[in-house]
Amino acid sequence: MTDVRTPASALRQSHETAAQTTSGYGMLLVLLFTLVAGLAAFTQIDRLADGAIVAWFIAASFLFLFVACGFYLLQPNQASVITLFGDYRGTDRNAGLRWTWPWMGGKKVSVRSNNIISERIKVNDLRGNPIEMAAQVVWRVTDTAQALFDVDDYKAFVNVQIEAAVRTIGSRYPYDDFEHQEVTLRGNHDQVGGELRAELIERLHVAGITVDECGFTHLAYAQEIAGAMLRRQQAQAVVAARTTLVEGAVGMVEMALALLSEKNVVELDDERRAAMVSNLMVVLCGERDTQPIVNAGSLYQ
Template identity: 80%
Template structure:
C-alpha cells in the first residue's frame, strides 16, 4: 500500500498483490489420510490396550481434521478471494479450483466478471439549458480487488452514483441537437459522446479499482414539458429548409429556361413579358398543388 497526499491528511490507497496460498488438492489428500488413518490407528491401539495412545490419536486427529477443513475455499473462473489477517491485507488469490490457506486468514470472495447496468432515467439540462432525459448502459468490471474492497465503502453503490454523475456531466457539456449541424450534439454524435462518457467513467471509477469496457446511451429525449414545443420547432425548421431548397432549385430552372429561350430565338421577351414568365414559372415550380393552365387568347397589353 502507498500513501497519497492531496492537500489534507494522508490517504492510503490500496493496491492488489498476490496472496501466498496453496493448492487444495494436496491438503485434501492429507485430510483423507487423517480421516481414514486416525480411526484405524485408534482401533489398532485400543485392541492392544493402548488406551492413552488411542485417546491422543483421536484428539490430535480431530484437531488436525478441523484445522485443515477450515482452510479450504473454491474459486471459479473470474472470481477472486481477498485475504486479510486481523484487518491487514495479505493479498488476493485469483487461481481457480480448490485452494487452501491458513484457517485464521479471513477470506472475502468477489467477482471480477463483467457487469452490465442500465442507469435510471435522469433529467439533465443540456448546454443550451434545455431539460432532457438521459439513461446509460455501462459494462464494468473490477480490476483491482484491494481498491474495490478497501478504498470505497460499497463499490457497487459507488458505480451507480458515479454513472449518474458522469451522465449529468456529459449531458450538460453538449447541446441535445443542432439543426445547422455545426456542433457536436448528444443526438447526432453518439459514438463520440459515448467514448467521452467512457473516459469520464474510467477516470471517476479508477479510485475503486474498476474499469469500463463499454458504455452508451439507452435513452435520450427532450423532457416532457418541452417535448411538444421542440417537436414543432423541428417541424418548422424542416419546412423552412425544404422551402429554401425548393426555391433555390426553382430559380435555377427559371434561369435555365429563359437562357435557352433567348439562345434559340424561340420568342422575343421584353422586360414585362420576362417578369410575367418568371412569375408563372415560380408559381408552377414552388406551388404545393397542381397548376391549372389558362390559354391566353389576347395580349398582355390589352
C-alpha cells in the same frame, strides 16, 4: 482556525497483489490421510490403554480440523481477497479448490462483467433545455483491493458515478441541431458515447473498476417541453425544406431563361422576363398542382 483537508489524490490507494495460497487438491490428500490415521487410532483406543495411541488420535483430530478449515472454492472469473486480522495479504484469482491458512480471512469478489441500465434522469443540455437521459454501462472489477478497501460499497459507488457522468455529458452538448454544425446528443451517438465511457473510466478508477462498453438507452426532451420542441423541430424542418426548394427553383429558372436566349426561341423584354420568372417560381414552389390559364390577348392589354 485554518481548515486543513487532505486532497483525494493524496489518500493512500490500495493495489492488488497475488496472495500466497495453494491448491486445495494436495491438501485434500493430507485431509484424507489424517482421517485414516485418526480412525486407525480410534480403533486402537478401546484395546490398548496407551498414551501414545491417545496422543496420536488427538493430533490426527486436530490436524484434520486444521486442514479442513482452510478450504475454499473459486469459480471462473471470481477472486478471493485474503486478509490477516484486517490487513490485506493479497488476492487469489485461481479457480477451483484452494487452500490457505485457517486464520486467514477471505472475501469473494466477482470480476465478471456487469451490465447496468441507469434510471432516467432529467438533465439540462447545453442550451438549457430539460431532457431525459438513461445509460447502459458494462463494467467489471479490475483491482479487487481498490474495490473493497478504497470505497465503502463499490456497487453503489458505480451507480452514483454513472448518474454523475450522464449529467456531465448531457450538459456538455445540445440535444439537437438542424443546421448540423454542432456535435449533438441525438446526432453523434458514437462520439458522445465514447466521451461518456472516458468520463466513467476516470471516475471509477479510484474503485479499481473499468468500463468496457456504454451508451444511451433513452434520450428525449422532458415532457413539459416535448410538445413545444416538436413544433419547433417541425417548423425548422419546413424552413429547411423551403430553403432547399427555393434554391433549386432559382437555379432552374436561370437555366430556362439561359436556354431560351441561347437558342433564340423567344425574345423577352424585362417585363415579359419578370412575368415568366414569376410564373416559373409559382409552378416550382407551389404546394398545389398548377392550373394553366390560356391568355387570349396580349400581355400588354
